[in-house]
Amino acid sequence: MLPPRIRRALRLPLGRRRVEAETDDEIRFHLAARADALVATGLTRTEADAEALRRFGVLDEVRPQLLAAAKHREERLTMVEHLDALRDDLRYALRQLRRSPGFSAALALTFALGIGANATMFEILDRLLFRPPAFMPDADRVGRVYLRSPRPDGTESIANNISYLRYTEMRDHTRAFAQTAGVYQDDQRVVGLGEAAEAVAVGLVSASFWQMFDVQPVVGRFFTADEDRPPTGTPVVVLGYGYWQSRFGGDRRVVGRQLRVQGRMYTIIGVAPKGFHGIWAITTAAYVPITAGAHDMLGSDRYHLEHNMSWLEMIARLKPDATPEVATGELTRAYRQSRQDAAAARPGATPMTQQSLALTRGEFAPLQMDRGPKRSESAKVATWLAGVAGVVLLIACANVANLLIARGIRRRREIAVRVALGVGRGRLVAQLLTESVVVAVLGGLLGLVLAHWGGGAIRRALLPNVDWSFVPLFDSRVMLFTTTVVLFTGLLTGLAPAVHALRADVNASLKAGEREGGGQRTRVRSGLLVAQAALSVVLLVGAALFVRSLHNVQKVDLGWDPDRLLHVRLELRGTGTTDEQETAITQRALDRVRAMPGVSSASTLVSVPFWMTWSEDVFVPGMDSSERQRTYVMNPVGDDYFQTMGTRLLRGRAVGSSDLRDGPKVAVISEAMGKLLWKGKDPIGQCLRIGADTAPCRQVVGIAENMKFGDLGDDESMQMYVPATQSRTTGAILVRTPGDPRAIAEPLRRKVQQLLPGLGYASVRPLTSVLDPVVRQWRLGATMFSIFGALALLLAAVGLYGVIAYDVAQRMREMGVRVALGAQAGDIRRLVLWQGVRVTALGVTLGVIVAFVTVRYVEKLLFDTPAHDPLAFGAAVGTILVVAVLASLIPARRATRVDPVVALRSE
């Protein structure tokens, strides 16, 4: 009789019915055995049966109890068996991995790269698209309001910034919302006095904002609706936790103290808790009532009665029974009404046309900007990169699968022995899957560490404004994602080797020698190689396209030189200075700056490319309507402007302080503007009216080169420069330095700061920082696609090398025979090389087809680069073929060194 344990091991878990039947059998047997024993002592059969029953207990009561106990027993045993099997598998897997630590490390590292890339991209996409703001309950019911309207040129304007008046109208004329709030974040608002003054992020929020969160102040209180009434609001401020800690040392007696925020003194009334960031990803230093902040920012007491300043954002929480569609409908109705009322209120205005009314709509969209109608280009690139990270992971899976199969073949005999000993194929598969999952878990842990430390740079590049300092190493959402990826990866990877092992022919394997390889075996592996090569090509094509785009972006002639430029802004609001005083202060500051060492030239300007635009209507006799609708950028400038900006003056003269306020009005215009308005005639000496057709005539005295002002591509804007002396504002100071401008930024700021009255504040910013976000998507695409592409290439190369090297080792005998039959080293080398190149070429062909189809989806993200750029495709294909040859070369050389005698004798 076999030991019961082994027999149990071979049996399937008992079904519910069988448990009952067996238990009844056992009871019946017991009763019979007891009765038999009693009969032997002299009782009659009837008496014995009755006595047996009596001794057993009341059957109707105890039988259900026994059945329940038996069922419980079976459940326990089944579970224990599973756990035992799992433990055995784990132990076996760990033993296998320990046996070849180098191999295991290679596997784990491969996974770590793939999983780390995905964890990083997930974290970024999660921030952009999914993660709800901290402390916000039911965040999916909260959304952002957008307003769509037609522009004069026929394009559609989608605005998330609206006027305070419009916010109150939308709030009061909709019923779908349980809560609404007006919010605005000023990331450069001056807080603090004198030396302690600094520009920090301040949230301007309506009192209702706090109700959208489930949050309590750590000290004091939040502000109320009474403190948030237009036009001035009440100057009270709630500090952000980080700001409170760093500037006030977490002092709880801070409540009641005064804090300067921009142009006013505010009373501190409370502190927001740790981890609270409102709806923003960047740390907010302080929160003020939106009406108080608006009053300081707009410098007007009528902002709540007018539509002309669009700045705040509206967020809202849906009522429990409302849907986003209902909200959108109500917003549309309210917005149309508001626009019609505004149009009617304008004296002598024509009512809105039906057509433009139809195009005037509201929209209730997700809170995350990048899920709404105004997705950033960087978010699109990030989404693509997440897909690319997925591809890298697939390549890593293919690679590990290939290596596992290779080892599986080497372990063929061991596996055959196990099968012959009666280990079920299911158990065998479970073992192999356990092994790959264990490797995936190791890789996942390593990947998380990689994502945390190495991914930091990527995170900062993608979302530079986000404060990542509060990201924990093991964030629960990232952990959940990574765990899912790890399991998926482990199982996916284990599948191929498992299927392989299942197909193995036990008899043949037991008989065959160590070295004999099955030709069949390589087919799966070649398939994996082809897939790897194909995916790598796709990534390399993507990388090449973005690198080309970035190159083209950097080649663009901006018409100005952004490097080594500082922009110095004097913040004098709230200081009570007049325009004249402001001009005088700016002039004094300019003189000081010019005298500083490390400054090559300096001037003043108002409009700054990609940052600040002052546009004006322009009137010239004979203009048509399309010319009238162009953007004409007005820029009052000082002496040395063109030299400082790095813009060439093509003809005529510059404007400057020698053009007196009451002297003849003059202007310099861009070359394109001259061509547009005077078509072939010489613009110099022509007359230009700015602002209104009754404005005084301004004579064109110079032509400057065109400037890329708001778009790196076809920039349609026209530039005109007038002397600052003839303008009401002087604007900011522009400084060119011979070296790194950041080096003198702070001394320069301090020097200028000394000239400013009380609440005045000077801010200094390098101009490259305005260009960085513009170039970001291509820099990002080029960098990340290149990193991921290189990773893919490396993995594919290792995979190819592994398979070819293994194959050569398997075919040593065959090679020996070939050499014995007179094959030359060159023949052997070609044979092996050809094998690698053939597989790669097949993959490349496939990859090119896939890339050809998919690139048109990224075309919009490229710069001046056709999606089917032959150079990009050529470079990708060339790179991978060269790598394939290199990866095959080492095994090929090994094959040529085969000694036929040794090879033939080896078995």
Place this chain on the structure above:
Amino acid sequence: MSEPLTVLRGTLDVLVLKALTWAPMHGFEITAWIEARATGNLDIVDSALYQSLYRLEARRAITADWGVTENNRRARYYSITPVGRAELRNETARWNRYAETVTTILNTPQQA
């Protein structure tokens, strides 16, 4: 002869384990084995024995398998596992200590 003693639940488990150290047995054999040694001093309801057997099996102190008796009847045979042997050792030691202690106290001579 005095009244038979009721067997405590945990105690029955130990008795079953002890029985199985002799040989694998089916349920009735175990009952008979214990009864033979209790010489009528213990009152065991037969169904309680099976409760005990299933409990022991669930915690893998014993294993069970169907076999055939001398009379060619199908019966569920139980055998003790290493886990069961360890449990028996521990419980026996505990029982002895308990019984000794109680016995010592109860047999303390009456104070004069």
